[in-house]
Amino acid sequence: MKKSPRLPLLFAAAFGLLCPVTLSAITPDEIHNELRQLKATYETAVNSGNFAPLETLFDANSSGVTVDNQTFRTFAELKAIYDKFHASFPGVVYRIELNANPSLLSGDLALSTGTASEYVKTAAGEFNYTSSFTAVLRRTDTGWKLVRSQVTMDPFRNSVVTFFEHKAKLTYGLLGLGVGALLGLLIGRCTKRCKCAAPAATTG
Numbered sequence: 001m002k003k004s005p006r007l008p009l010l011f012a013a014a015f016g017l018l019c020p021v022t023l024s025a026i027t028p029d030e031i032h033n034e035l036r037q038l039k040a041t042y043e044t045a046v047n048s049g050n051f052a053p054l055e056t057l058f059d060a061n062s063s064g065v066t067v068d069n070q071t072f073r074t075f076a077e078l079k080a081i082y083d084k085f086h087a088s089f090p091g092v093v094y095r096i097e098l099n100a101n102p103s104l105l106s107g108d109l110a111l112s113t114g115t116a117s118e119y120v121k122t123a124a125g126e127f128n129y130t131s132s133f134t135a136v137l138r139r140t141d142t143g144w145k146l147v148r149s150q151v152t153m154d155p156f157r158n159s160v161v162t163f164f165e166h167k168a169k170l171t172y173g174l175l176g177l178g179v180g181a182l183l184g185l186l187i188g189r190c191t192k193r194c195k196c197a198a199p200a201a202t203t204g
Contacts, residue, residue, distance in 0.1 A: 032103065113132075
């Protein structure tokens with residue numbers, strides 16, 4: 001019986017579906033280089049305010065959470081969070097620098113972790129703080145896609161909390177000083193009146 005020349009092609013196609021080829025023709029060093037370029041693209045996009053280069057990272061399975069606990073699933077939702085932040089603080093200056101650990105690679109997935117040095121300048125003051133991030137990325141034939149990202153920050157020990165603590169102390173300190181001065185003035189007047197009234201009560 002004559003063998004069908006299509007069988008090897010069918011087996012090859014099936015094998016290709018079972019074994020993703022996206023990473024088979026590329027070395028780990030090349031993958032890490034791509035991720036470093038992606039890191040630079042992200043920093044440039046955030047620091048310049050032009051998020052457009054990040055749109056290709058999103059697909060139907062992408063999701064993430066920002067440092068202030070806002071969730072997003074699409075590029076449009078992430079952009080809306082950024083626009084709302086800038087609308088709330090007109091003229092805000094925001095800068096970020098990622099300090100990434102070597103990514104862990106598994107198949108077509110890359111797990112990236114690290115910290116981000118963030119700087120924010122608003123009319124209220126300047127803030128420097130460090131956040132931690134985790135990102136899962138998938139390498140596809142059309143480039144890297146975001147699977148999941150999460151950013152966290154110490155809610156108690158950071159420059160933003162410290163700023164408002166100092167502001168509260170200053171506000172309450174000035175309030176206490178004002179109340180104390182007012183009470184001192186009232187007590188002084190009452191004492192003066194009592195002294196003036198005392199001789200009039202004992203004469204006659």
